[in-house]
Amino acid sequence: MEKQTRKTKKIDAASDVSRAIVKFRISDAVMMFILVILCATCILPFIHLAAKSISNNNYVLAKQIFLLPKGITFDAYSSIFKDGSLVYSMGYSVVITLVFTALGMLSCVCAAYPLSKKRLEGRNIFTFLLMFPMYFGAGLIPSYLLYYRLNLLDTPWVLILPLIYSPYNMLIMKTYFQSNIPISLEESAFLDGATNFQILFKIALPLSKPILATISLFYAVGRWNSYADNKYFIRTDQLKLIQYKLYQMVSSATEAQTISLSEAANVTSTPEVLQAAAIMFVTIPIICVYPFLQKYFVKGVMIGAIKG
Amino acid sequence: MENKGTKYKFKDRMKIAVKRDWQLYIMLLLPLLLVFIFNYAAYPGLRMVFMDYKPAKGYDGSEWVGFETFQKIFKDVDFRRSLRNSIVFNLLDLLVSFPVPIVLALILNEIRFPRFKKVTQTILYLPHFLSWVIIGSVAYAIFRPNSGVVNIVLQNMGLIDQGIPFLTEKWHWAVSYLLINVWQGMGWGTIIYLAAITSVDGELYEAAMIDGAGRWKRMWHITLPGIKGTIVTLLIMNLGRVMGSNFERLDVFGNTQVREFQYQLAIYIYEKGLGGGRFSMSTAVGLFQSLVGLMLVLLADKTAKKLGEDGLI
Numbered sequence: 001m002e003k004q005t006r007k008t009k010k011i012d013a014a015s016d017v018s019r020a021i022v023k024f025r026i027s028d029a030v031m032m033f034i035l036v037i038l039c040a041t042c043i044l045p046f047i048h049l050a051a052k053s054i055s056n057n058n059y060v061l062a063k064q065i066f067l068l069p070k071g072i073t074f075d076a077y078s079s080i081f082k083d084g085s086l087v088y089s090m091g092y093s094v095v096i097t098l099v100f101t102a103l104g105m106l107s108c109v110c111a112a113y114p115l116s117k118k119r120l121e122g123r124n125i126f127t128f129l130l131m132f133p134m135y136f137g138a139g140l141i142p143s144y145l146l147y148y149r150l151n152l153l154d155t156p157w158v159l160i161l162p163l164i165y166s167p168y169n170m171l172i173m174k175t176y177f178q179s180n181i182p183i184s185l186e187e188s189a190f191l192d193g194a195t196n197f198q199i200l201f202k203i204a205l206p207l208s209k210p211i212l213a214t215i216s217l218f219y220a221v222g223r224w225n226s227y228a229d230n231k232y233f234i235r236t237d238q239l240k241l242i243q244y245k246l247y248q249m250v251s252s253a254t255e256a257q258t259i260s261l262s263e264a265a266n267v268t269s270t271p272e273v274l275q276a277a278a279i280m281f282v283t284i285p286i287i288c289v290y291p292f293l294q295k296y297f298v299k300g301v302m303i304g305a306i307k308g
Numbered sequence: 309m310e311n312k313g314t315k316y317k318f319k320d321r322m323k324i325a326v327k328r329d330w331q332l333y334i335m336l337l338l339p340l341l342l343v344f345i346f347n348y349a350a351y352p353g354l355r356m357v358f359m360d361y362k363p364a365k366g367y368d369g370s371e372w373v374g375f376e377t378f379q380k381i382f383k384d385v386d387f388r389r390s391l392r393n394s395i396v397f398n399l400l401d402l403l404v405s406f407p408v409p410i411v412l413a414l415i416l417n418e419i420r421f422p423r424f425k426k427v428t429q430t431i432l433y434l435p436h437f438l439s440w441v442i443i444g445s446v447a448y449a450i451f452r453p454n455s456g457v458v459n460i461v462l463q464n465m466g467l468i469d470q471g472i473p474f475l476t477e478k479w480h481w482a483v484s485y486l487l488i489n490v491w492q493g494m495g496w497g498t499i500i501y502l503a504a505i506t507s508v509d510g511e512l513y514e515a516a517m518i519d520g521a522g523r524w525k526r527m528w529h530i531t532l533p534g535i536k537g538t539i540v541t542l543l544i545m546n547l548g549r550v551m552g553s554n555f556e557r558l559d560v561f562g563n564t565q566v567r568e569f570q571y572q573l574a575i576y577i578y579e580k581g582l583g584g585g586r587f588s589m590s591t592a593v594g595l596f597q598s599l600v601g602l603m604l605v606l607l608a609d610k611t612a613k614k615l616g617e618d619g620l621i
Contacts, residue, residue, distance in 0.1 A: 001597045005500075019444050025416075027523060027524075028418075028419075028420070031415045031418055031419065032419065032424065035415065035416070035419070035424075035428045035432075036428075036549065038412075038432060038494070038495075039428055040430040041367070041491060042431050042432060042434050042435060042491075043431060043434075044526075045446050045450050046446070048448075048450060049446065049449060063455065063460045065457075066461070073318050074536070092327050100335075106338065107338050107339050107342055108339075109335075109537050110335040110336065110337075110338040110339050111336065111338075111339035112333075113332070113335060114329070114332035114335050115336075117329070117332065119329075120325070120332060121321060121322060121325035121329070122325075122330055126340070127337055129340065129343065130339055130340070130343060132347075133343055133347035133348075135605065136598055136599075136602055136603055137347070137351055137596060137598055138347070138350035138351050138354055139350075139354070139577070139590075139594030140577055140578065140581055140582065140590065140591075141353070141577075141581045141582075141591045141594070142350040142351070142352075142353025142354055142356070142591060143346075143350045143353075144581075144582065145353055145587075146346070146349055146350045146353060149454065150345075161346065162346040164342065165339045165342040165343060165346075170339070172469075174421060195331060196329060196331040196332050197331050214377060221437065224439070225437075225438070225439035225441075226439065226555050227439070227440075227441055228555050228557065228559070230579075231559070232582060242442045243439050243442075244441070246442070246445060246446075247444075247560065248448075250443070250445040250448070265583045266400055267445075270408070272449075272455060275449060276449060279442065279445050279446060279449065282442060283438070283442050283446075286437055286438060287434070287472050290433070290434060290437040291430055293429060293437070294437075296452060297433075298499055299435075301496075301499050301500065302499070302500075302503060303405065
């Protein structure tokens, strides 16, 4: 501990010196300029699409929309809401993601906590059994046939069950348990007659809130963002997650976009505007929440990089 | 002699272990059950690579053909093309995507306005949180040859006469495909390097400054050598992954005009298998890919450890 504080002091001292000696120079301006340009590439595409999605068709067709909307209208969004299929998928995807995350956390804790105990007999064998699938998978077709035999194809469960146990997440959680739960604390609880479950619920889990938050976000964002298994295993439209819905609506290189909203939606917007609105509809929730999630993610990356 | 002793102890040890830790073993049942049902139960299915598997006949009815499937895939032009594309594009990915986060981390480290730095970092992390579907649909929307905003702006500025087919002509596609990956990973990739930089001894900078070393010299002679270990480890790890292919990334950027380059192993496996019903061939390619991939990862791990870095396994 002492060493660490001394080290940080040193760094502070160094940066103080640099602050005092080095004035704002051209090199600073150049570096900040580079960063601003890169940030622009991350933001401007979304501002452009947002502007397009609430602009009047005529301006869009005249190619006059850049970063600001012209002739503001929310027609595209109201047709998305009238059609209802994207809204439905959004709700459905939220439910699937929540169930997936809850079950994922359960299986992750159930694997990581026992394996974090060095005294556990058979620990190496269990660790091997639970890690091996990360390095060698059976592949698409054998998995497909397996899910077929398990009657999982074209059910929501095929999007949940096969992936709730994740060796990668388990490893991160195990590492955290090993390095952050003092053994002495556990030993004294043991001497007081506490059982493993009691130690887990009263000591280990309350001490591990940061990693629990991090891993649940890994699960949630991972499930929310991927769509390949929808494409492989799901046929029924109602059972497809929103990412795959969006993929089917817009991911096509052709100029003339056909966008599939029902007649009831009373579409008056051009495909381009509608497409922009659909993209924004799916993207906005992520853009709104990620600034709050990123610090947990950074933590997970750091632990994953060290490993035990 | 000693063997007998340990054997005797083994029984006792088991008894103690079960008595003390039975609750832990019960917990382990859930993940074990999951991997056995969803991972290990799929492994026997791999025997179809030695069969001429027909979905209608199943495993029992299909004919055993030995190594014929492997001979078939190595003669298959589609497979060769997908293998070539996978390796070439993965190496190119490494070449263009790997250095960017290092340079960005060095730049971020030099920024002396904490607010500016924090906001920049947050914005640069954004693409990491977006799905390939969103990235793909945004890219198609803004890069379209006639109505995409990028081409419109370039035309308005008089730089080009005709729209550039960023995603619909194979050479342009190759560049876009690689650069979009750089864009997606650049911010997030800095995290590990920035962490490594904070552990570089501050005294070194002080000493260098007293000796009159400027900013670039300090970057080159102190910061970079300080994070060399991290760079080497990550490079080796990434080299271990040159056989991989990301289905979603390829799929969202796929279209008929760029098939020649976009046709990589993940696409082959999907199209031959679920699309074309050639289950044995698809599975054989998948097996080939994961075995070579596994070997490369193990090799990478060994190399990293030999160089005195932390391994990955």
